Amino acid sequence: EIVLTQSPGTLSLSPGERVTLSCRASQSVISTYLAWYQQIPGRAPRLLIYGTSSRATGVPDRFSGSGSGTDFTLTISRLEPEDFAVYYCQFCGTSPFTFGPGTKVEIK
């Protein structure tokens, strides 16, 4: 089973700032099989990135993904008010389709 860890647990930032979120896998992951989600409290998750770096339909280009092997990154180039949320990475290759514990991006 692939275990994903995310850091930091919480980030306190201001609108307009650049943010980089980290996701580390317990073993090497094929880039096709790494996804990122955004979840606003009380709402369902939303797919942001699949295949490490491909943006899902309708996702603004301020969101970008990168990485390889065991280290992956989600970058938000300039935080908008609606971006304050929890972000999860996910292994989407084979069962179990594990999620990371999430990084909360909160308003400073």
Next chain:
Amino acid sequence: EVQLVESGGGLVQPGGSLRLSCEASGFTFSSHWMYWVRQAPGKGLVWVSRVNSDGSGTIYADSVRGRFTISRDNAKNTVYLQMNSLRAEDTAVYYCARASLVGGVTLAAFDIWGQGTMVTVSS
């Protein structure tokens, strides 16, 4: 509009049963593998189960295997989760989610989610 709508959640006693439903609309349901994902209060996301496009293949997380059964009815555009022998630790919001199709290949990146249905297991 592409959407998934869950129903069937509620309060159930430990050891009880519940069946969740998730009705799809706005897309070709029979082309997509479907999943259930749950989220305990204040916690993260946990994958629960998957059914392939024609219902012939199912897999489960270790924590629910032998107690939960996923199925689908493509004529009704609906996926189900039958939950038996429920435990307090099954308390969560249950989401159904659609697997992505990327270049015709199914990828377990969930591009459409339902709004979730709350299951509470308590006496």
